[in-house]
Amino acid sequence: MKQHIYWHTTVQMPGDSNLTPIPSKVDAAIIGGGYTGLSAARTLAKSNLKVAVLEAESIGWGASSRNGGMTLTGLKPAMQTVVKKYGRERAKELFQCSLDSVSMVEKIVREENIDCGFARYGHLLTANKPRHFDALKGEVDFMAREFNHDVRLVAPGDLRDEIGSDIYHGALVDEVSGGLNPAQYVAGLAGAADRAGATLCARARVNRLERSQNRFVIQTERGSLEAESVLAATSGYTGSVTKKLQRRIIPIGSFIIATEKLSDDVAKELSPKNRMIFDYKHFLNYFRLWGGRMIFGGRAAFFPESENTVARSGEILRREMIQIFPQLKDVKVEYVWGGTLDFAFDQMTHVGEEDGIFYSLGYAGHGVAMATYLGATVAEAMMKGNIRDHPFARLGFPSAPPGLYDGRPWFLPLAGLWHKILDWVE
Numbered sequence: 001m002k003q004h005i006y007w008h009t010t011v012q013m014p015g016d017s018n019l020t021p022i023p024s025k026v027d028a029a030i031i032g033g034g035y036t037g038l039s040a041a042r043t044l045a046k047s048n049l050k051v052a053v054l055e056a057e058s059i060g061w062g063a064s065s066r067n068g069g070m071t072l073t074g075l076k077p078a079m080q081t082v083v084k085k086y087g088r089e090r091a092k093e094l095f096q097c098s099l100d101s102v103s104m105v106e107k108i109v110r111e112e113n114i115d116c117g118f119a120r121y122g123h124l125l126t127a128n129k130p131r132h133f134d135a136l137k138g139e140v141d142f143m144a145r146e147f148n149h150d151v152r153l154v155a156p157g158d159l160r161d162e163i164g165s166d167i168y169h170g171a172l173v174d175e176v177s178g179g180l181n182p183a184q185y186v187a188g189l190a191g192a193a194d195r196a197g198a199t200l201c202a203r204a205r206v207n208r209l210e211r212s213q214n215r216f217v218i219q220t221e222r223g224s225l226e227a228e229s230v231l232a233a234t235s236g237y238t239g240s241v242t243k244k245l246q247r248r249i250i251p252i253g254s255f256i257i258a259t260e261k262l263s264d265d266v267a268k269e270l271s272p273k274n275r276m277i278f279d280y281k282h283f284l285n286y287f288r289l290w291g292g293r294m295i296f297g298g299r300a301a302f303f304p305e306s307e308n309t310v311a312r313s314g315e316i317l318r319r320e321m322i323q324i325f326p327q328l329k330d331v332k333v334e335y336v337w338g339g340t341l342d343f344a345f346d347q348m349t350h351v352g353e354e355d356g357i358f359y360s361l362g363y364a365g366h367g368v369a370m371a372t373y374l375g376a377t378v379a380e381a382m383m384k385g386n387i388r389d390h391p392f393a394r395l396g397f398p399s400a401p402p403g404l405y406d407g408r409p410w411f412l413p414l415a416g417l418w419h420k421i422l423d424w425v426e
Contacts, residue, residue, distance in 0.1 A: 039375025
């Protein structure tokens with residue numbers, strides 16, 4: 001397997017050969033050049049504000065161009081859990097945000113003419129065990145009753161209409177979800193922010209951030225600037241510059257393999273309706289087709305990407321893929337890569353303001369659509385001065401007990417073992 005991001009072979013990513021100079025003063029500085037930062041920059045620039053996006057690597061370098069490309073409804077926790085924790089009305093508000101996030105991606109793709117293959121393919125949640133399917137039966141009634149949202153069951157005997165595997169015990173379909181090529185999308189979003197008037201600064205890692213009276217002084221590795229407001233849009237790469245936020249975010253690795261191009265017959269057998277597919281497990285797998293290839297990902301190793309974790313994860317994912325699809329046992333896996341996701345301790349997404357710095361963090365694998373949506377809506381709240389009224393700002397943003405976590409996730413092997421135990425127990 002080649003350690004290379006397959007998505008990057010399908011598009012010319014925003015280059016950094018001619019680096020844009022760091023402006024001396026801006027209205028808003030955004031740390032992070034992924035979905036959140038670029039969506040926020042587009043929104044702010046369209047309101048005639050002077051905006052600079054400060055990205056440590058190249059624009060779109062992080063998880064925004066490395067993920068599975070799924071634009072999903074819902075949140076990381078099950079909506080029944082969200083209702084129990086936050087109440088019906090708050091849960092309905094948050095779920096509506098997830099629906100609006102998919103619609104926003106669809107709207108931006110259309111308005112900005114982004115060629116990224118977005119379509120409402122729908123998602124398929126597969127039951128690994130019979131008791132999982134029993135839980136999905138209750139989910140259909142619950143979603144219709146509480147959220148007026150239609151999902152439907154696929155009985156075990158009908159699964160071949162949805163997936164070319166006999167390993168599962170039924171599934172649930174949500175037709176509202178979509179999919180796209182994430183690298184093409186983030187490149188297109190960067191172009192949209194640039195056309196709106198935002199200044200995109202690659203290779204501009206922020207080394208220091210200080211507040212001086214009513215302005216921020218930001219030191220990057222390519223120069224300094226002043227900004228009236230700052231948005232931290234750093235997701236799984238949140239660092240010590242925003243230390244309080246770093247202590248609330250757990251960076252977790254997620255890894256993906258891409259096969260060689262399959263025949264049309266095999267591809268149609270594996271996924272007849274081209275769904276976004278993920279399973280019910282805690283140590284989950286997620287997969288879909290793109291360009292005739294099987295794109296297969298999962299939490300093969302919880303630690304963030306490195307040469308060793310990527311190589312090891314590639315072999316684990318290949319075994320998982322063949323267990324689900326034995327017909328791929330002789331198919332070559334051409335690419336393997338990893339990215340780093342941002343999990344909060346409660347697995348919820350959070351927005352707000354900390355020490356005068358705005359933030360949107362904790363997508364937990366649901367960032368393609370939600371980061372786009374929150375980048376735009378947090379930008380609007382920044383301009384209106386009402387960030388506390390944002391639905392995701394009223395949840396409470398937990399952190400670890402003092403002294404147990406400084407942003408370095410020493411406990412990830414234990415977390416991985418715990419998730420495996422939960423899957424075994426279930």
